[in-house]
Every structure is written in C-alpha cells, then in structure tokens.
Amino acid sequence: MTGQENIKVEILDKPLCIETACAFVDDPACGATDVFIGRVRNTHEGQDVGGITYDIHTGLAEKTLRDICTETLSRWPETRCYVAHYKGELPVGGISVIIAVAAPHRAETFEACRYIIEELKKRAPVWKQEHYPDGKSAWLPGHALTAERSAS
Amino acid sequence: MSDTSDAGDLKIITVDVRFFGAFRKYGEETCVMLPAGYTVGELKKQLRIDFSEPESGLLADSVMAGGNRFLSDDEVLTEDVELALLPPVCGG
Numbered sequence: 001m002t003g004q005e006n007i008k009v010e011i012l013d014k015p016l017c018i019e020t021a022c023a024f025v026d027d028p029a030c031g032a033t034d035v036f037i038g039r040v041r042n043t044h045e046g047q048d049v050g051g052i053t054y055d056i057h058t059g060l061a062e063k064t065l066r067d068i069c070t071e072t073l074s075r076w077p078e079t080r081c082y083v084a085h086y087k088g089e090l091p092v093g094g095i096s097v098i099i100a101v102a103a104p105h106r107a108e109t110f111e112a113c114r115y116i117i118e119e120l121k122k123r124a125p126v127w128k129q130e131h132y133p134d135g136k137s138a139w140l141p142g143h144a145l146t147a148e149r150s151a152s
Numbered sequence: 153m154s155d156t157s158d159a160g161d162l163k164i165i166t167v168d169v170r171f172f173g174a175f176r177k178y179g180e181e182t183c184v185m186l187p188a189g190y191t192v193g194e195l196k197k198q199l200r201i202d203f204s205e206p207e208s209g210l211l212a213d214s215v216m217a218g219g220n221r222f223l224s225d226d227e228v229l230t231e232d233v234e235l236a237l238l239p240p241v242c243g244g
Contacts, residue, residue: 144240147224
C-alpha cells in the first residue's frame, strides 16, 4: 500500500493557494498541520532582485515530487502531503512553492515538511532565472542530478 | 516528425533535445543526427562540441531524461527519440 490517496502534487502557472493546500491535507485523524511557503526574496547574495522565472520540466517534476511524498509516507506513515510549485515568472513576494503536511501529532509534520522541501531543492527539475533592476538576468547554479539518485 | 534512415548498414537516428534552465540560451531545442548505438554520454559529448563548451562546463553536470525517466550516460540510443537536457536544479 503506497497511500497515494494521501498525496497531491501540482505544477501550476496560476497563483498557488494556501487554502487549497490545507484543505487537501485536512483530516479528522490529524491534529496538526504544518505549512511551508516559499517566496521570491528581494535580494540574493547582496544583489537586488526584481523577480524570478521558474522553468520546470513538468512531467518529471510531478513524478519527482510524488516520489518524494511517497518516501515521506513510508517514513511518517500517518501523514497527508500536498506540494505545489509555480511555473513562470513571479515578482518579489510571489509564492513559488507551498508544502502542507498533516499528521496526528505535530512532530512528524515538522519533520516531514522539512524532508520534502530539502529533497525538492536537490531533486526536482526546476530552474530559477533571477531578474535584476538593471534589466539583466541570470540562471542560478544548483544541485547536479544523477540518473541513479533521481531513479530512487 | 523525424525520419529514421538507413545508409548501408549504418542506421541513423534523430534525437530531439529539449533545453531547460541555463541551456535555454541555445533555444527551445536542437536536433542531432547520430548513428544508432551511440550512448547518452556520446550524445552529450557531441553537444559539448556543438556548443563549444569546456569539458568541465555545464554539460558535465547535466543529465538527460527521456519521457519521465532519467537516463544514465551508458544508456544506448537505438531509435528516434525526444530527450530533455537537465542542468543542475534549484527549485523551491
């Protein structure tokens, strides 16, 4: 049993919704919900940032996020997980990612939520292009994927 | 739509490579003609030459995917295929 009914992942080109995330993980058996919200920051390494474009391989990203959530359920079996990532351009303050995890008790929601965001950053095929006030832009460096790790 | 052609015993395949992230500086995609039996690693080497990238450049840290599956550099290409070239990731 994989508990896939307890997982929802989305790649969206419309504003991400915190209420949608919380509604999906809501369950009478869960006494705790932890929500992580990632937003576009106005600086990066001392440089002013005006916005970020998120480039995503949608099919692979959905599969990778589902794999990460499946791993989460095997580590914390009573959790429900929602992950959404934005695709496209966002201004400063825009929400790029929402993760919601619900569980009977708070400890596993914190741990599972942290696990999902850390794995997402290392494994999800997502790329950031920062835009600067002078009109220039740059793709950010990141974590190299490997066929072996990504297939896990 | 791409064609597979045979020239004598040599079967030539067409590999469409979609670009993501920093590779978008080369456009949306490129098309490479290769002899069947080439590996993903050899395809990456060909792209490195086409792009005039250094051996230790972005391609060395990138991985190919076919469909929704990541491919190792040892994977052999035998048919026309569409692949994605994925540089290091930085989501969230």
